[in-house]
Amino acid sequence: MRVVARYLGAVACIAALGCGTAQARDWSVIKDSGTIIAATEGAFYPFNYFEGPKLTGFEVEVAEAVAKKLGLKLEWRVVAFDAQLAAIRQDRFDFAIASHGYTAERAKSVDFANPHYCTGGQIAAHKDGPLTVQALKGKTVGVQLATSYADNAKKIGDIGELKTYKADPEVFSALKAKKIDAWISDKWVIKGTLDKNPDSGIVAGEQVFVERVSMILRKNNKELMDQLNHGLAEIMKDGTYAALSQKYFKTDASCH
Ligand code: LYS
Numbered sequence: 343m344r345v346v347a348r349y350l351g352a353v354a355c356i357a358a359l360g361c362g363t364a365q366a367r368d369w370s371v372i373k374d375s376g377t378i379i380a381a382t383e384g385a386f387y388p389f390n391y392f393e394g395p396k397l398t399g400f401e402v403e404v405a406e407a408v409a410k411k412l413g414l415k416l417e418w419r420v421v422a423f424d425a426q427l428a429a430i431r432q433d434r435f436d437f438a439i440a441s442h443g444y445t446a447e448r449a450k451s452v453d454f455a456n457p458h459y460c461t462g463g464q465i466a467a468h469k470d471g472p473l474t475v476q477a478l479k480g481k482t483v484g485v486q487l488a489t490s491y492a493d494n495a496k497k498i499g500d501i502g503e504l505k506t507y508k509a510d511p512e513v514f515s516a517l518k519a520k521k522i523d524a525w526i527s528d529k530w531v532i533k534g535t536l537d538k539n540p541d542s543g544i545v546a547g548e549q550v551f552v553e554r555v556s557m558i559l560r561k562n563n564k565e566l567m568d569q570l571n572h573g574l575a576e577i578m579k580d581g582t583y584a585a586l587s588q589k590y591f592k593t594d595a596s597c598h
Contacts, residue, residue, distance in 0.1 A: 366430065366433035366434070366435065366436055366437075366559070366560040366563065367436060367566075368563065368565060368566065369563075369565035369566045369568075369569055370565070372414065372436060372566065373413075373414070376413075376414060376415060377414060377415040377416070377417050378409050378412070378414045378415070378416055378417070378436050378437075379416075379417045379418075379419060379435040379436045380405050380409075380416055380417070380418055380419070380435060380436065380437055380438065380439055381418070381419040381420070381421045381426060381429065381430075381434070381435040381437070381438040381439075381440065382397070382399075382401060382402060382405075382418065382419075382420065382421075382438065382439055382440045383420070383421065383422065383423045383426075383440045383441075383509070384397055384420045385423075385509040385510065385511060386399070386423075386440070386441055386509075386510060386528075386531060387399065387511075387531060387534050387535065387538075388400055388530060388531070388534040388590050388591075389401045389440075389441050389528075389530070389531070390402050390439070390440060390441070397418055397420065399590070400459075400586055400587070400589075400590040400591070400595075401439045401440070401441065401458070402418075402439075403586050403589075404439065404458055404574075404577070404583065404586060405439045405557070407573075407577045407582045407583070407586070408570060408573035408574055408576075408577060409573070411572075411573040411576045411577060412569055412570075412572075412573045419434065419435045421434070421435075421438070421440075422508065422509075423440060423486065423487070423488060423489070423509065424487045424488035424508070426438050426440055426442075426558075427448065427451055427452055427488075427558075430451075430452050430558060430559065430560055431451060431452075431560070433560065436559065436566065437455075437557050437558065437559040437566070437570060438557065438558050438559070439458070439557045441528065441555050442454070442555060442556060442557075442558045443461075443490040443553030443554065443555050444457070444553065444554050444555075444556060445490060445493070448558070451561070452558040452559060452560065452561060453558065453559055453560070453561050453562070453563070453567060454556040454557075454558055455556045455557040455558070455559070455567060455570045455571055455574065456556065456571045456574055456575075457554040457555055457556045457596075457597045458555060458556060458557065458574060458583075458596075459555050459587075459595040459596060459597065460552065460553070460554050460555070460595065460596065460597035461528055461529055461530060461552070461553060461555060461595070462528075462529045462549040462550070462551060462552045462553065463490060463491050463494055463526055463527065463528065463529070463549070463550045463551045463552075463553065464526065464527065464528070464529040464532050464546055464547065464548070464549045464550060465478070465524050465525070465526055465546070465547035465548050465549075465550060466517065466524065466525045466526075466527070466532045466535075466536070466544055466545065466546050466547060467517070467523060467524040467525070467544065467545070467547055468517075468520070468543055468544055468545075469543055469544075469545050471523050471524060472523055472524050472547075473524075473545065473546075473547030473548060474547060474548045475498060475548055475550060478498055478500075478501045478523075478524055479500045479501065479502075480500070480501070480502040481501055481502050481523040481524055482501075482502050482503045482504075482505060482521075482522045482523045482524075483495050483498075483501050483502075483503070483504055483505070483522060483523065483524050483525070483526060484505045484506075484507060484513040484516050484517060484521075484522035484524070484525050484526075485504065485505075485506060485507070485513060485525070485526050485527070486506070486507055486508070486509055486510050486513060486527065487506040487507065487508060490551070490553055491526040491527055491528075492504070492506060494526065494550055494551045495526050495550075498550075502523075505521075505522055510527050510531055510535075513525045513527065514535055514539075514544075517544060518539075518542055518544065524547075525544075526550060529546070529549060530590075530591060530595070532546050533546065554597055557570055557574075578596065583596065
């Protein structure tokens with residue numbers, strides 16, 4: 343079955359042309375090549391972002407530490423968040439580490455590794471704005487497209503309007519410009535953004551939901567899944583994870 347699926351994948355690739363970049367490889371191929379290919383978004387501070395030309399952040403450093411444990415070099419691909427699930431199915435990289443919270447819907451098309459952090463979706467608004475779920479009634483809420491924030495905002499039901507943006511920095515700009523009344527995003531992203539913008543007049547409000555965040559990979563790539571989970575367990579054991587968590591969050595972000 344697996345062989346057939348891979349054969350069909352190869353045929354689809356030839357037909358599509360230019361797909362010599364197909365990369366979601368089996369573990370043995372990755373190991374022999376010495377390099378693993380990971381995707382992230384690069385616009386989700388402090389998890390994955392650019393410092394000048396340099397891609398960095400908690401998840402970038404976690405992935406680099408995991409790759410090191412596995413004896414591999416890591417090569418990055420920067421892919422828009424809303425394109426990542428489809429890109430995994432098109433085999434454009436080996437795995438993605440881009441703050442995907444587990445959802446049953448996503449699990450239909452990709453597999454989730456063990457979580458590398460636990461977190462929550464939270465509301466942010468101007469000081470006098472809607473800072474609780476109840477206060478969002480009739481208000482305009484901004485979220486990043488294709489996220490658990492969008493899903494959960496829809497569940498709130500009686501909000502006035504839901505506006506979607508390509509990435510969180512755009513939602514924050516819209517909130518600053520008062521084009522929206524509230525922003526729902528990750529609690530650490532909100533904290534990081536507000537810390538960097540102390541004069542924005544925006545504050546964090548109520549937490550809306552909790553989620554477990556994992557690397558995602560092509561379905562049924564069992565050996566690669568085992569290796570990534572093993573690498574993650576190793577950096578949790580030797581203190582690397584704890585040091586990174588302290589560096590970025592000043593607390594333990596693991597799902598303990
Ligand atoms: N944790 C959210 C989700 O699972 C957001 C992911 C990253 C967005 N830049 O949808």
